[in-house]
Amino acid sequence: RSLGNGKHARSQSPLKFFAEAKKSINDVFKDIAEYVKESHAFLNALPEECQCDKAKSVEEFGNMIQGIIEVLTRNHMKVVFFGRTSNGKSTTINAMLRNKIMPSGIGHTTHCFIQVEGCDSSDGFLLTEDSDQQKSISDIKQLASALSKVKLKENSLIRILWPKQKCKFLREDVVFLDSPGIDVTPDLDDWIDKHCLDADVFVLVANAESTLMQTEKNFFHKVSNRLSKPNIFILQNRWDISVGEDDPEEVEQVKEQHYQRNVEFLADQLKVVDRQEAKNRIFFVSAKETLISRLHEDNKTPTPHGSLQRNYQERAFAFANFETAFEICISKSAVKTKFEKHSQRGRNITSSLKSIMEETYQKCQLQGEKLQDVKGEKASELDFLEKQTLILTTEMKDKIKAMVEEVERKVAYAMNV
Ligand code: GTP
Ligand code: MG
Numbered sequence: 001r002s003l004g005n006g007k008h009a010r011s012q013s014p015l016k017f018f019a020e021a022k023k024s025i026n027d028v029f030k031d032i033a034e035y036v037k038e039s040h041a042f043l044n045a046l047p048e049e050c051q052c053d054k055a056k057s058v059e060e061f062g063n064m065i066q067g068i069i070e071v072l073t074r075n076h077m078k079v080v081f082f083g084r085t086s087n088g089k090s091t092t093i094n095a096m097l098r099n100k101i102m103p104s105g106i107g108h109t110t111h112c113f114i115q116v117e118g119c120d121s122s123d124g125f126l127l128t129e130d131s132d133q134q135k136s137i138s139d140i141k142q143l144a145s146a147l148s149k150v151k152l153k154e155n156s157l158i159r160i161l162w163p164k165q166k167c168k169f170l171r172e173d174v175v176f177l178d179s180p181g182i183d184v185t186p187d188l189d190d191w192i193d194k195h196c197l198d199a200d201v202f203v204l205v206a207n208a209e210s211t212l213m214q215t216e217k218n219f220f221h222k223v224s225n226r227l228s229k230p231n232i233f234i235l236q237n238r239w240d241i242s243v244g245e246d247d248p249e250e251v252e253q254v255k256e257q258h259y260q261r262n263v264e265f266l267a268d269q270l271k272v273v274d275r276q277e278a279k280n281r282i283f284f285v286s287a288k289e290t291l292i293s294r295l296h297e298d299n300k301t302p303t304p305h306g307s308l309q310r311n312y313q314e315r316a317f318a319f320a321n322f323e324t325a326f327e328i329c330i331s332k333s334a335v336k337t338k339f340e341k342h343s344q345r346g347r348n349i350t351s352s353l354k355s356i357m358e359e360t361y362q363k364c365q366l367q368g369e370k371l372q373d374v375k376g377e378k379a380s381e382l383d384f385l386e387k388q389t390l391i392l393t394t395e396m397k398d399k400i401k402a403m404v405e406e407v408e409r410k411v412a413y414a415m416n417v
Helices: 003-012 016-045 053-074 089-097 137-144 188-196 214-226 239-244 248-269 275-279 287-299 312-373 379-415
Strands: 077-082 113-119 125-128 157-163 174-178 201-207 231-237 282-284
Touching: 016 053, 016 312, 016 379, 053 312, 077 089, 077 214, 077 312, 089 174, 089 201, 089 231, 089 287, 125 137, 137 157, 188 214, 201 214, 201 312, 214 248, 231 248, 231 312, 239 248, 239 312, 248 275, 248 282, 282 312, 287 312, 312 379
Parallel strands: 077 174, 077 201, 113 157, 201 231, 231 282
Antiparallel strands: 113 174, 125 157
């Protein structure tokens, strides 16, 4: 694959960084697995005098690599949405999915955590924590609604498996997590431990009609105590409401006030980004309008009169800009957090393998010298050993060296997004 092509493909969707890196790292590990297998067979065939003590661990490397490959295939990018009740978390997710999947409504609606992830089947289904049985998507309202009679625990998780073909985010391995309002639970620590430690991006859905509240700030202070420098976006949602205000100048002032306070929060208080970058993390949107217009666009039906407010395009652009910034941020962050540790383990395994082979080579040489003295008596054994030593010096040693270099290079390429 030429670098030029790679760059071109990357510029199409930033989310592809993740898929590309995942594939490259996966290929690297498949190669390492092959080398380990070969080395294991080679070492096993050597006479006992030439075996180095550590040779036994080569077999273990094989199992470790299989384990890593399994974890890698399950890895995804995770975004979690938080905010006070009714700020529009569920509506925002629906707008991104271009589908009304999450229950939304006035009052306290979402009662537990709902995760949306992609599946290969053409129909979606639900899974709850207590059973493997697939449930119908239409049960979601019943299961997740605060108004429902049968209540799941607030920190419990419902998984929605939704067809990948219906949404580009799901196709590229993004997983969405919706949460109940942070103002309705006393147990935020428990939420963070259970649902947030593997999150790549947090989206704070705030209400543009009011300023950031202490409950919202406290939550993110807790998050940044547990995770170093979490990636946070702030959506000032319901910005369509501002259209009803009489004085446009005042609306601009309100916008400026929101900017100031949010920048202060992200840069000065949480210290997760600098002031310049903080500005790029704040968006004035209307999830409701974006959802309505996208649904009608996809159905090729006109949007009903009055459902989109004046200057709607501005908020639609802001929503799309948020999505682009989000795509870049989440794929970069996920590659780093999800793959870096594995790449390091891959490097460790290959360099351990290299030193085992080197030690074995030295033992073989030593054994060869010893046998020189008794040549004649044990000519056939020496022949065999000489041959093996030759293979080690030429073939195997070069191969292992090349492998270590290749792993370094491929990992560097995969991580370089
Ligand atoms: P909980 O699940 O209760 O925590 O609320 P939520 O944050 O998920 O809010 P939800 O998406 O259910 O939206 C609450 C209400 O606000 C719904 O009636 C939405 O239609 C409405 N809403 C969401 N986004 C917007 C918006 O941008 N503008 C306006 N005007 N209304 C919105
Ligand atoms: Mg909700």
